[in-house]
Amino acid sequence: MAIEITKELLDNVSNLIANQKDTALLNLFTDVHHADIAEVLDELTFDDAVYIIRLLDSETTSEVLMDVDDDVREKVLEQLSAKEIAEEIDELDTDDAADVIAELPEERKEAVMQQIEDEEHAKEIVELLRFDENSAGGLMAKELVKVNENWSVLGCVTKMREQAAEVTRVHSIYVVDDSGKLKGRLSLKDVLMASTKSKIADIYIPRVDFVNVHDTAEDVANKMRKYDLEAIPVVDELGTLVGRITIDDIVDVIKEEADKDYQLAAGITQDVEADDTILELTRARLPWLFLGLLGGIGAFLIMKNFEHTFKENAVLFFFTPLIAAMAGNVGVQSSAIIVQGLANDDVKGSVNKRLIKEMLLATLNGIALAIVLFLFVYFSDADNDLRISLAVSVSLVAVIIVAGLIGTFIPLFLDKRGIDPAIATGPFITTSNDIFGILIYFTIAKIILGY
Amino acid sequence: MAIEITKELLDNVSNLIANQKDTALLNLFTDVHHADIAEVLDELTFDDAVYIIRLLDSETTSEVLMDVDDDVREKVLEQLSAKEIAEEIDELDTDDAADVIAELPEERKEAVMQQIEDEEHAKEIVELLRFDENSAGGLMAKELVKVNENWSVLGCVTKMREQAAEVTRVHSIYVVDDSGKLKGRLSLKDVLMASTKSKIADIYIPRVDFVNVHDTAEDVANKMRKYDLEAIPVVDELGTLVGRITIDDIVDVIKEEADKDYQLAAGITQDVEADDTILELTRARLPWLFLGLLGGIGAFLIMKNFEHTFKENAVLFFFTPLIAAMAGNVGVQSSAIIVQGLANDDVKGSVNKRLIKEMLLATLNGIALAIVLFLFVYFSDADNDLRISLAVSVSLVAVIIVAGLIGTFIPLFLDKRGIDPAIATGPFITTSNDIFGILIYFTIAKIILGY
Incomplete structure (x- = not known):
């Protein structure tokens, strides 16, 4: 039976718990799917969640525990005794059982394992605990x-x-x-x-x-x-x-992997959800923003360095957000394509060929965009200054090419070194491309304007 | 039997096709899984792919056709006669059969349907074609x-x-x-x-x-x-x-949905892969870059407008990449969290509560970052100009709050209107936040510096 999680339902459950109406609670959750009970528990206070777990039979609650949010499970397990956890473990398939044991603090693992009644089950769990959680051994169940x-x-x-x-x-x-x-x-x-x-x-x-x-x-x-x-x-x-x-385990792997890549591309480090606390969200977001701040300070220092060179051409400074944004966008695009290709095992062949292809692509895109920019700068400026227009648009092409190459190279390099290439997308690539972009821009402008 | 796709294998296949060594080809592909044959076909020329499809029996090739890349399938189907396609359709389950028919040009659909031998099968396919491809009806098979x-x-x-x-x-x-x-x-x-x-x-x-x-x-x-x-x-x-x-169909839905969201966040419009042609990649990437260019031009116009106001304080212009980058990063973070929450059906409750939460979060992050920025500006500048430091850091807080609110509001708004909120991530949000950010920055600076 599927149930709708409404405010009324949650209030009702809280009231029943406060008044210890166990029979009414048991009736309420009879025949409700464990995934739905888990959703209710995610919304309750931890104490109320523990109350429900203690109330229902372990055949149900063991499955519920697998479906609740990680932080709820952690808190609930903290409250349960080793014996109570062992009862849950006894009901779980070996793969889920091993996952729960692996999440426990070291000192509790042994206490729980000793309380497991089915010795064969305990032996199989110990065997599974040997494997890395991101390996086939870590995913498999012994039941077959x-x-x-x-x-x-x-x-x-x-x-x-x-x-x-x-x-x-x-x-x-x-x-x-x-x-x-x-x-x-x-x-x-x-x-x-x-x-x-x-x-x-x-x-x-x-x-x-x-x-x-x-x-x-x-x-x-x-x-x-x-x-x-x-x-x-x-x-x-x-x-x-x-x-x-x-x-079903693989569906979760695919979903988690995709969510993680998406979050990394968006500059979020931990596995957070919209409903997490402000503190959790800050922990996940602030480090990347700080990286962005450092990048911005880097850009500031570069521009300050060119301040006197371009005293006469202040207009050049007005194009820095444009140059930085284009460098960032191109870098994110190329890195995303490589990261996705690597994840799908589609990227084969030599790194050099990839880089040459990205260079051609970036040149093509860069020239198209530079022509538009050239015309805009030339006709928007009262002086119709050819050199300024040229400096801005030639830089744009160069910046796009370099940004594309960085975006292509870094994930390939990280992957070769065994590091998850997904971290190369998002703020990391935009920040470094911002700095490179602005540096390239002013250097080229300096050459073209003849300083 | 799984086979390794190597250059030798592909050359061998091409040679056998060129010399019409059909028996050798049949032997080569005996007992090879259709997904592996599909991978070989993806790497061959279209003519060679058609040759293999015509050579192998339709029990195998119907499955192979479901596994090849979309563009390969399209080209192969173009080469096959209505009768040949109908033979493939006869072998497929109704859900796959309907997908293939749906991809055909209107005028060929009827011709193919009339050639299908199994009338019951044809009737079921017609029934499935009524449904939207992104609905349960569009995904289901009649076989059960x-x-x-x-x-x-x-x-x-x-x-x-x-x-x-x-x-x-x-x-x-x-x-x-x-x-x-x-x-x-x-x-x-x-x-x-x-x-x-x-x-x-x-x-x-x-x-x-x-x-x-x-x-x-x-x-x-x-x-x-x-x-x-x-x-x-x-x-x-x-x-x-x-x-x-x-x-298995749902795994594909989850994967495709995740890939699409990821690509939209990275500023890639079409479903492209690293191995696609430069033209296909350009079509997928250039529109977003053009949007970024327009955003950059917008930023330029704003700055130009403030040129005379801040003639004495050119240093203000050096912080625009920082302000723009932070606005972009914050906007992408908040929109990504909402988009992911919406996709997982986690985002419930009122829009106002979300916006208030995001505002608190952004204020918290903003103040932390602004303190760092204030100290940097104050001590890095020879003049220790309090007003400049204040203008930059107060703006940063304001920009981060506004960017967070835009990033939260736009996907929620799009979702309410029935538009895929994923388009609100990536270049769309960074570009609009760049412009808003710079506008807010100079407006606040103007107030603080007392112009």
């Missing part, structure tokens, strides 16, 4: 349905049923050999359509896409998206089947 | 497995098998009543676990998430993501089950 190639279809149905009971959704049935190595898969459709007399070895599909535990989350996402997969098995270095990743 | 609530499990297995043969992947079995209205669902797991003696009415799950044919693609994506769904049934105005949407 697998059959031995030597079994008969009839014989394995019972085993499959047992395993299926543990798995939230059955996507594929993986086929392994006696040593646990991944051999292929059976689709549920095949099982639905197959005769029970067949042998697994006869009917399984030997071709199966898989990823290695150490592959990055981004590589896994690209592979699943390219081949339209809804689940992919994960193997270790020996080819042994160790887990599986489902598409 | 549905059972009547009045059947027995045993009795319906045969029917399910027939239907399953038509469907690429079985996610859920939908349960309908005699009039075709959606009543609930059966999961494949339930079927795997259920006794064949049960009746559908006894075992189906009556709660099922669904969307309406007219819901937007974004709403469908948000719903499927929130509830971790891998398929969702689509109903019409009467509640009749008319189709289903699978997660």
Whole structure:
């Protein structure tokens, strides 16, 4: 049942909690989807959220905890005892369980792990905690349905049923050999359509896409998206089947990656939302603004340096916002195209070829824009000063070319060095291009005006 | 089988095509995934791509056509006859088939539709073509497995098998009543676990998430993501089950939506990639740069207007890139947060409350930055001119507040008017904020310096 989050509903919940009307609260949340309960909790105070978590059964609340905002989960977990957290963990699939454990402070991790009842579950979680959270190993769950190639279809149905009971959704049935190595898969459709007399070895599909535990989350996402997969098995270095990743986790990876790139391009460092506090938003925004301020001070110092050179041609200074803006815009455009290409694994081939292409493109765009600017400056100025018009428009072409090259080169360079190229977009590129742009502008003006 | 796209491979393919070595080509592409074949075709010349499409069987090439870049598909379809296209259409699921038909020029649509052999298929495609491509109706496929609530499990297995043969992947079995209205669902797991003696009415799950044919693609994506769904049934105005949407299509929607927002924020209008031609890239980039140029000219005119006012205080002009950059950065930050919030359906409540919050935030950030700027200007200038320092830093606070408000208001306003708020990020917001920023700056300076 989906519910609408209204002010009335939230007030009602707060009142019921204040008056400890547990039965009414339980009734209210009966049959409500955990994602909807999570939305309610996001809007309540932390104390009220903890109250609800303690009230509802852990089968529900474990899922709710996975859906609430990160800061709500952190606060709620702080309030719960190790035993209470362990009860939540017992209900979660291994991948989610490992994520929750990983978020706990070091000293609590052990306390919680010792309280987990299902020893097999605890062992699997410990195994998952070894992996980097942005790797296939960090994304995978241990729950899956697998059959031995030597079994008969009839014989394995019972085993499959047992395993299926543990798995939230059955996507594929993986086929392994006696040593646990991944051999292929059976689709549920095949099982639905197959005769029970067949042998697994006869009917399984030997071709199966898989990823290695150490592959990055981004590589896994690209592979699943390219081949339209809804689940992919994960193997270790020996080819042994160790887990599986489902598409819902990948949807989150794609969404988070896209949100992060977008925020970096817009000059926001942390994962913030419109509803976060002013302090959180300031922490995410102020550092980039400070960078912009430094860039502006840099531009000021350059201009001050040229002050006496151009005492007679003050008009030159009026074009600095234009030059800076164009340098910034071109830089952001070229870096965004490269960052997106890198994320989609589309950018191959030599860096030099990219730079030459960007140079041609920037020259073309630059000349088109410079002609417009030249005509404007020449005819708007009472003196029809050819040298000023020339200085401004030639600089524009040069600035656009340099800005395009910087925008293309920096993300490629960062990517080669293993640094996320997305940080090169936004304020970083606009600020550096502002400074370079103004410096180039005044240098060229100085040459053309013959100082 | 996955293949690596190398220069050697591409040269080899081109050579085989030039020498019409069809058998060798067929061998080369045997068992290669259609997504990989599509990648090869994206790199070949259009004529070579058409050659491969004609050579391989339409079961493969129909899928390949769905995976190649849009421009390659367009060119290939131009070369194929109506009959050849109809053969591809016959192999595709209705959702993909409708997408291909929708891309054809009007005069060819009818010709192709008449050549489709399977009449039922053709009727379903025509039905799908009615819907907007960004709606649930535009995304859904007609292929699904549905059972009547009045059947027995045993009795319906045969029917399910027939239907399953038509469907690429079985996610859920939908349960309908005699009039075709959606009543609930059966999961494949339930079927795997259920006794064949049960009746559908006894075992189906009556709660099922669904969307309406007219819901937007974004709403469908948000719903499927929130509830971790891998398929969702689509109903019409009467509640009749008319189709289903699978997660792989939604992954594409999420990715495309994110890419588009990112490109708009970076000032790129069309869906371009790093590998597109210089002309395509210019078409996507030049309009925004031209907008930036106009903004720069606007800034120039404002400054020229203040030229005589500040003849004695030329230093004021050196801060214009700083003021413009800060206005742009703040505007992009606030608009990005709102645009992302709107996309995730997180932004609720009154516009006024948002604006007040942004004003507080901007004031806080603005004052912090202004103090730094004040100290810099005061101590860097030989004259320690208090009035200049004050004019610059007070303006900075004012400019940041106004920029934040514009950045918050414009996307909210566009969204209310049904316009994609993402166009308000990037060059649009930086350009208008540049102009406003400089205007505010000189106006405040004029007041403080007492002209």
